[in-house]
Amino acid sequence: MIRLEGVSKVYPHREEPALKGVNLQIGPGEFVYLTGPSGAGKTTLLRLLYGAELPSKGRVVVGGTDLGRLAPRHLPLLRRRLGLVFQDFRLMPRRSVFENVALSLEVAGTDRRIVERRVEEVLEQVKLSRLAKSPADTLSGGEQQRVALARALAPGPDLILADEPTGNLDPENALAMMRLLVGDYVGGATVLVATHDPTLLSLVRGGRVVHLERGRLEEAS
C-alpha cells in the first residue's frame, strides 16, 4: 500500500534535512504506529504520503501511484482513496456535523441518497448520530475528533493517515479514538498513526511500530 524508497526531504532555509534516505514498506490492512519526538519528521512523512509535499530525493508510492510522477490535477483522485485525521481536527466550524462528514463524499460527486445513507452509517459508528445537525464548533474536542474520523471513514478509504489524532484529547477520549481506528470500523484499510506519545502504543496492541529520529527511520518491532 505504501512504499518509500530512499526518500529525503530538504526544506529551504533549514540546515538539517527533515527526512534522510527513508525506506519503508507497509502492506494492505496493516496497522502501523509512526513514533518519534516532535520535529523528527513524522508530519513531513505523512505530508509526502498525501501529496502536500514532493520528496527532494527518492520515490513515494501510494496504492501503486508514484506521487513524484502524479500530475497535480490527478491529486484529488488519490486523496479520495485516503482518510486523513489531524490533531487539530480541521473541521468547517460553522457547518453541521452532517455537512462536515458529507464533504468527503460530495467532493467525489457521490449521489445524494448514497451520501445521506453513508453519513448516517459512519455517524452511528462514531456514536454521533444525535449531533448530526449541530454546528461543529459547538462540540467538545473528543466529539470533534470523532467527526473528523467519520469524515475520513465515510468514503471507505484504502489508507488512513492520522497525525497525532489523540494529541488534543483526554485519556478516555484518546482510548475511544484509537479503538475506532482498528478492526471493523476502518473496513480493512491500512492505518498509519503518527504519534510522539509512547503511551498510545499500549492502547492498540499488535500494531507494527516504526520510529523516526531526526529524519532517519528505524523499525522498532
Added chain:
Amino acid sequence: MKRRGVVGRALRQMGEDLWLQGVAISTLAVALAIMGAYLALCLNLNQAAGRLLTGPTLLVVTDPQVRPEEGRELAAELARLPGVASAAYVDQQEAMIRFRRQLGPQADLLDDLDRNPLPNAVELVLTPDIAAPPELAAHIKNMAGVSDVVTGRPWLQRLERALRAGGELAVALGILLFLAVVLVTSNTVRLAVHVRRRELELMALVGAGGGYMRGPFLVEAVLQGLAAAALASLLLWGLFALLAAPDALPWGLRLGQILAFPPLLPAALGGLAVVSGLMGGFLGVGRSLHPREVL
C-alpha cells in the same frame, strides 16, 4: 439533510460573509458605473454622428422668389444631371422638421427662434463615383432660380475621418476599462478565496477537484457582477435624472439636451458583468488555488 449544488453553495458562502459581499459589490459597482458612463457617452456621440452623416451631400438654395412648383421643376431638372443620384425639393417648413429630427434631444434649442431661418432648397444626393463635385456645384450655381450651392461633402468627409479615428480610440479605451473591471473582479474573488482559504484547503485535503472548489467562486463573481451592474445602472440613471433637472448645470444647459440615458445600458452592463465575472473569477481562483498548497 439538505445537499447543495454549485449555485446553492455559492449563495451560502455569500450569505456567510455579508460584509465581504458589500465591499465586493460596491467596488464593482463603481467600476461598472465608470464603464457605463463611458458607454453612454460613446452611444450618444455615435447617434449624433449618425444623424449628421446621413444628410444630403449638396444643398441647392433657391431664390426667395421661386415658388414651390417651380422649385419642384428645378429639382426634376437637377435630377437629370450626370453625377446626381437623386434630387428632392424641401421647403423651409419641411427643412425645419428635418432639422429638429436631426438634432434629436437637442431640438428644444430651436424653440427660442423668432422665425424659421432655413431657406427653400433642393437636396441632392450625389453618386459615389462622381469625379468633380466642385465643377458640378459651379454649374448648378449658374442655373436660373438658384441662389447658392452648399457643398457639405468636404467637411462631412473630415468629420467621418475624425469619427473613425475617434471610434478606434474609443474602442481601445473601452477595452482598457473592461480589463480594469476584470481586474477588479479578479481581485475581489482573490479576496474571497483568501477569506475562505482554510475551508478550501480542507476541501483539497479530502479530494475536491478544481471544479468543485472553483464553481461557487465563479457563480459568486457573476452574481456580484449582476448586482453591481444593477446598482451602477441605478446610479447612472439617477445621475442623468439629477443633471437633467432645470438649473442643475450652469449657463442654462440641460443634460437631456446633450446626452440621453441609453435604455439598453443596464442590459449592456449586465452582459459585461457576466463576462467579466467569469474571466475575473477564473483568474482570481486560478492564481490562488493549488492542490499541493494545503495546510
